[in-house]
Amino acid sequence: MATTIIEPGEILPPGPETPFLRRAGRASVFGDRARRFMALAEGHAMADFLRFMGHLAEAQQRTLDAQGAPLLPGAEQIALCKAHGMPPLGTQTLRRDPSWREGLQRLLEQVESQANDATRAAMQRLAALPEAELEAFADRLLGGEYAGLDLAAAPLVGAALQVYWVRLAAAMEQADFPRPEVHTLCPACGSLPGASVVRIGAEQGLRYLHCALCASEWNMVRVKCSHCESTRGIAYLGVEGGDEAVKAEACDACKSYLKILYMEKNPAVDAVADDLASLALDILMDEAGFLRSGPNLLLFPGAAAA
Ligand SMILES: [Zn+2]
Ligand SMILES: [Zn+2]
CATH class of the missing domain: 3.90.1670.10 (FdhE-like domain)
Structure with missing residues (x-):
């Protein structure tokens, strides 16, 4: 498993013009x-x-x-x-x-x-x-x-x-839609994020969490756990030789992870589809002792793939 550690503060938070919520x-x-x-x-x-x-x-x-x-x-x-x-x-x-x-x-x-x-x-x-x-x-x-x-x-x-x-x-x-008090849940429907996406274009380099239910995306600074909001001990893990556009953002504080997709590596990435196409990464994370923090509503743990 390839690992990159980034320290907090390396990536600046967004400016006041950044939309906090992008609806599907x-x-x-x-x-x-x-x-x-x-x-x-x-x-x-x-x-x-x-x-x-x-x-x-x-x-x-x-x-x-x-x-x-x-x-x-x-x-x-x-x-x-x-x-x-x-x-x-x-x-x-x-x-x-x-x-x-x-x-x-x-x-x-x-x-x-x-x-x-x-x-x-x-x-x-x-x-x-x-x-x-x-x-x-x-x-x-x-x-x-x-x-x-x-x-x-x-x-x-x-x-x-x-x-x-x-x-x-x-x-x-x-x-x-109010600016949320809690940043780890969807500001539109209160659901958990299923993945997060680092965007290109007008929101170049900004990270948005993607709601597993209503597909709204909300801004959260990078290098921060989307589950416990810790900014320390965040690591980015991927499958050796696998897709560079898909990593697992893993948190040492709460031992959870969520996939993070990089549009810069592939502008077509989709928070639901790329997640299901990278189940090998979930298996690796499970073996490494991390628990996935958000669902994918098209596949449930324990169910055989269709
Ligand atoms: Zn939602
Ligand atoms: Zn955490």
Whole structure:
């Protein structure tokens, strides 16, 4: 495993003009991801799995294109959240409207022909769930309670919830999002980041954490643990001879890690697709005694790859 240690202070924090929150572009977020999955699948040991995820991301984009704005929190609720620095689309407080289940239905119909037998069986189990049980499934997934969950079906529910939360975030005004009190959770929906991205272009060299649920990205200075905010003992680890655009940012203080992607090395990197294409790095980190601090809603620990 190759290691680079960087001391805090080597990279300056952003100026006042830097956007603290970048919401996902509704027109292309999942379409771009689908193309990245398909590119990563070429010659990859897990090509079939990555290609299926590409089809799922395509279906997410088509579902997003077909659905309008969902029911948003009321103005009073938004103002209250803003006053307290709370995420206005918090997974624990927001009452989901039924359109997310309609979105799930659309996803299942679109990817059924590409699914393998195990995934198709999981789809049938989902389709047979009564509404109340499907809502309970979503609650547990969003709450990170994975024990006893149908882990083969969970990525499909996760994909539908991602579409729903991207619709929510896109329908809000930028001014509705408060600058967060807590920097380790998404300022839009309160979820954990699934990875972080060091950007190019207007935000050259700045690091943004990428929400595993609503795909919003929020700024956090570099060389800082995205879990415990320690700035000491941060190391960047990669697979020897592996992709230079993907590293694990590991923290010695809390023994956790999260992947960090470098657009400078490859401008097409995607926080979800590149994460799933680099599971070898997760295995190395696990062997080195580090615990992953954020989820990928398209793959759950303990579930066999599709
Ligand atoms: Zn979010
Ligand atoms: Zn830490």
